[in-house]
Amino acid sequence: MNIGDVASVSGLPAKTIRYYEDIGLVSPLRSANGYRTFRESDVHKLAFLGRARALGFTIENCRNLLKLYADTDRASAEVKQIAEEHLQQIDHKIGELTEMRATLAHLVDACAGDHRPNCPILADLAMARQG
């Protein structure tokens, strides 16, 4: 399989697949003309990567998950730990965003949004909030 086919099968852009090879996540063969040749196992790995990335795992997480996946003797505890840590980070981010959202929604609400210059959003940004 050439990179274009793999791209459409896996849903990952060709550029991304090359990048993943660059950083050692996947190692396709090369045919005589220099084209990358992907085995089933490579395609499989890339699909794995696509899903892990879609769940927000970092590249380093992915590297470890792939390693654990390849090791049929792994303890599921190791995988679970990675996932749990990631889950915590997601929760953390959601928390931050939710706080931002609340403040911002409050300000947007307070702003008339008309032709007049008076604007509570700018007023808030310009000086420390009191409450």
Place this chain on the structure above:
Amino acid sequence: MNIGDVASVSGLPAKTIRYYEDIGLVSPLRSANGYRTFRESDVHKLAFLGRARALGFTIENCRNLLKLYADTDRASAEVKQIAEEHLQQIDHKIGELTEMRATLAHLVDACAGDHRPNCPILADLAMARQG
């Protein structure tokens, strides 16, 4: 005021303040020895930036907000629009993260997390989810 003082007053690292000068967000004066000299207005701007960034506004957003802030004839509608767009993006991100969280939490739940190799998390990553 020298950069260190501004850093402690504004809460922004000196590095960040220099960076903000680099990209034209703030333009402190220079004293004879080459040190940056920040006026009250610069400090004010930096505090503004700090708060806008804390609300997740991009640098480009900040640039525009500062411009609007400086323009006492602005229409609050312009500010509100920037804020509303940003709010939508925050909502979008929260949505994505919440979906990720749900999937991941489900998987983490399903994984025994013991010494045995069997792992639903890896199983899921390895093949398309069915539902």
Place this chain on the structure above:
DNA sequence: ATAGGGGTTCCATCTGCTGGAAGGTCAATA
């Protein structure tokens, strides 16, 4: 032969900083 649709490499760019090296400046102290 030529046009097109693949593929290849390499380098630059994006966001928003952050770290570090190499060096200048200033106030206080030994």
Place this chain on the structure above:
DNA sequence: TATTGACCTTCCAGCAGATGGAACCCCTAT
């Protein structure tokens, strides 16, 4: 006066995770 130490300066590199583009090769069909 010399020197320490805390400042400050510039510049260059790097982080994640790609993505865009230039310049070029390859292969098939017309």
